[in-house]
Amino acid sequence: MNPFHGRHFQGEIILWAVRWYCKYGISYRELQEMLSEPGVNVNHTTIYRWVQRYAPEIEKRLRWYWRNPTHLGTWHIDETYVKVNGRWFYLYRAVDQRGFTIDFYLSSRRNTKSAYCFLGKILNNVKKWQIPQVINTDKAPTYGGALSRLKREGKCPPDLEHRQVKYKNNVIECDHGKLKRIIRATLGFKSMKTAYATIKGIEVMRALRKGQASSFYYGQPQGEVYLVNRVFGL
Missing domain, CATH: 3.30.420.10 (Ribonuclease H-like superfamily/Ribonuclease H)
Known part of the structure; x- marks a missing residue:
């Protein structure tokens, strides 16, 4: 089943917004402004709903890739x-x-x-x-x-x-x-549910930034983007 069925934007754009929010420590309004420059006109409340829906899904789908603890040490x-x-x-x-x-x-x-x-x-x-x-x-x-x-x-x-x-x-x-x-940019959370959903996205983007899944996209110029899109079938 298409995880983006019924959405008014393409899956690549939605994942792009969610990745940036969870990675760079920016507000929803700042991200709305940044996306408008390349012509993506989306309201900050819509971006919020995307993060709540897809940040936990990104963490779930990528968990097998980034969780590889060493028994040494x-x-x-x-x-x-x-x-x-x-x-x-x-x-x-x-x-x-x-x-x-x-x-x-x-x-x-x-x-x-x-x-x-x-x-x-x-x-x-x-x-x-x-x-x-x-x-x-x-x-x-x-x-x-x-x-x-x-x-x-x-x-x-x-x-x-x-x-x-x-x-x-x-x-x-x-x-x-x-x-x-990164969390400080959220200006606090309204509930445990919204907090945990957002934190899941932030944690997985931190893991990718540390290179924890780099072996799965070795040689790809935009490896992180490639991997996230791939696990969603894009």
């Missing part, structure tokens, strides 16, 4: 704050030693249950040989409790080492900063 796990309707929510994130994104999870709470859900999501979506020997987190006790439960349930290797060395998480804290520069 350490995974770094941490959370950062995201404002949703005036409240602070918690964006759990994980990167490997290269700084490549492994996964992310938005939660309204920062507790052992949320850490358990996030770590369980990661472990459920990777191959056994991709699980590292070491996971590094901050000093929050929630991660230790979550990992202990996962080990008891047989969902996590019993010999997986959990370290809590703050300075060794500089790699993910630096990545948080780059991500939040």
